Amino acid sequence: MTITAETLDRSRGLVAPALRLAVERLDPFTRLVVSYHLGWSDEQGVPTVANPGKTLRPALALLAAEAVTGRPDPGLPGAVAVELVHNFSLLHDDLMDRDTERRHRRTVWAVWGDATAVLAGDALLSLAHEVLTDADSPYGQAAGQAVAIATRELIRGQVLDLAFEERNDVGLDECLDMAAGKTGALLGVSAAIGAILAGAPQQVVSCLSRFGAELGMAFQLIDDLLGIWGSPAVTGKPVFSDLIARKKTLPVTWSLDHGGKPGRELAAWLRRESSPTEDELQHAARLIERAGGREWAAQEARRRVGLAEQALHEAGLDDLARNRLGDLAHFVIERQS
Template sequence: MVAIEETTGGRSAAEVLAGVRDIVDPVLRATVQTLPPSPRAIAEYHFGWRDERGNPVGGAGGKMFRPALALLAAETVGGRAEDAVPAAVAVELVHNFSLLHDDVMDGDTTRRHRATAWSVFGVGGAILTGDALLSLAFDALAAGSGHTPPEAAHRLNEAVQRLIDGQSADMDFERRTDVGPAECRSMAEAKTGALLGGACGLGAAFGGTTPQGAEDMRRFGELLGLAFQIADDLLGIWGDPAVTGKPVHSDLRNRKKTLPVVAALAAGAAESGELAALFARERSLEGPDLVRAAELVERAGGRDWGERETEALLERSLEHLRAAAAAASPAAELAALARLATRRDH
């Protein structure tokens, strides 16, 4: 077990992510280039590399958070970041497959401060492009040649299947009025925690760790993913659209049973009943109803619960990171990145 310092030893989280982008982005772009023309055009738009007419744009795309987890996990267990690039590319492709489908299912028209792919190219094109990225992820994973762990495809497939199961439960919850905290937590662990856990477990496997080391890294990522999801749920209600890139109160508009909402509904307060009545209305929630719903979640304790639970889960995740760590500096960078990801002001 290696002690983890609070600082990154000289590199800020922004510098860590920039370094990961320098390593992963060229490989990711080259991999996407192998797609057929139609899904490739939509994928390049979705990643922020081109506009809707196919012209190059200067956007950097996503934050590269999941690839960063994979590369740092490999280094944390004593391996090389370069050996985990196939894992990093694969998890980023899976993540973007899920985003393309998620935007369609939620009807969201904005992501990363621009129009979503389905709203520009149509629902069918976005779904097929997501499918293409998922298929491509397994090709990317196999690109590690002799460095690819034999269980890598199984690890990625397990994460994908759990992600899909979590997304399915999330959709089902929108139609139900009896969602409990335990099943909501299980949904979030699958929907978000599975892929973050997969990124860390895969990275550690590519880094040459023991099975127990890979499992500790997977649990670190999974618990971090649950903390990240709760923090994201809070942003989905109270986040600034200029920061989140999504419409204000978007989760409430979609009647999502996020963890803070379910905690508020289960609190047994007077506000809990009023919130349940709002969610049970047949007409869509707009304007004043959305503002009132956000107030009710907060007054019923959902916001305070979410903030406390995020911190508790983060600390539990770091215990697994300490258990797996063989190198102090990358472990410290992972810890700092985890803390940044679960902040509610980013």
């Protein structure tokens, strides 16, 4: 087992009991919906064992606390909070994108309807702040403020993402700004919140936040590649899922800005209103490759991980903490789902 797998497994083992305790605070119906979404039960509430996801965000929170104090537990409320915020965003994201499947299961809105998905997501967001308010740390208020700001940025990114669906003139800089909010903000606070709760100096907190934000950009770049070329058996989403939705993702937007003739052909394809056939989707994917968007996104993800590692170095952490966080960064660009 690699260091990264051990780190993620340990994080799940520490966070799962605290996450379940938090979810127990919800009313019975919302608790059922959330338990289903988290893979703890089926639609009737019968316990199941399902894919819990990568749990990257809580792992970052615990590692940050451990880097500062030598123990992960000061970061546990932060780890639970960021996982709750992440799942709030997933519930709403599935609804907005009309995705009917996540991790090879039906999504909440597809089972119970739009309103239930909205309310369950709202409940998780409220619960995240409740967990931080209850944290046995003099820095709980500072952690709560950091999560609130990150959530606002996440929502800003989602607003831009939705707006881009109605536009054919989205530039790369706009798309990068959207990704910094939608994905970078929450990973940034995930990497910093354990250090905040542990009372770390501001310089360490700032460096860890920058580490997480750059990691978030790498994560989004790889996510965008998987949304076009990922294996449905691994990602749990249809092949070419982002192209079916004609999303202005980073490799697509780079291709439109810098891809020459293939980029212009791609722009014309995106303006079509008819539902694309399988052959047309394959053609669009080839256009992105010919325009250089696929290679650029992979290289940019690696560059962002390099910037994340530079921020880690500037944080002045010991070698073990830096290596564990660095391993998670490389996991992000090597993952297949």
